[in-house]
Amino acid sequence: MSEMFVTLGTWNWLIFGILLMALELAAPGVFLFWLGLAALLTGLISFAYTPSWQVQILMFAVFAAAAVPVWRRLARSSAAATADNPFLNKRADALVGRVFTLEKPIVDGTGTVRIDDTVWRIAGPDAPAGSRVKIVQAQGASLTVAVA
Structure with missing residues (x-):
């Protein structure tokens, strides 16, 4: 198990991110999308800078945790847009x-x-x-x- 962490690389994060986003299509809920985005960001940063596996996991955790307030802010602004037009899709x-x-x-x-x-x-x-x-x-x- 520890060998798997030691061999974590850029391509692993990119593949993991794409896999999570593909799973989001199968089970929509907007949760896996943000985890996939965190994995893709970790992979892209790993291209420029080659961190240890501990730093890579820490980056993924930070990006995933930061995605929660970003998602809430986006969801709140989208709910506010719907509140401006309460009869949207309710023509009758x-x-x-x-x-x-x-x-x-x-x-x-x-x-x-x-x-x-x-x-x-x-x-x-x-x-x-x-x-x-x-x-x-x-x-x-x-x-x-x-x-x-």
């Missing part, structure tokens, strides 16, 4: 509370309404064409309306 939820005019009547509690370039299925009380309806609930691709 963004319609709740808006009022539209029916092009076709609601018959037997179901109908359709054109909103921008999309025709939405709606459910609500029967209403003639030209009525103003307010969207009160969104479930998937169906909207529930009330006469405004």
Whole structure:
């Protein structure tokens, strides 16, 4: 076992880093990516400077530990970007509370309404064409309306 550590070299770290990043593709979770990046950095530094195996392992440990706050900072900034647009990928939820005019009547509690370039299925009380309806609930691709 100690012989394995003594023979640690640049190529071992590079291969280990690439292997960890490939495993990240198989089991995504963004954890192995940072360990792989730490191994690649250790390997690249080992090209320029030939440290002992103890220093190489210490460099890997430092880079891996430093990756945690970097990852948290990146994750926090990405969460803040999503908070700026709470309806991202929730288009129907963004319609709740808006009022539209029916092009076709609601018959037997179901109908359709054109909103921008999309025709939405709606459910609500029967209403003639030209009525103003307010969207009160969104479930998937169906909207529930009330006469405004």
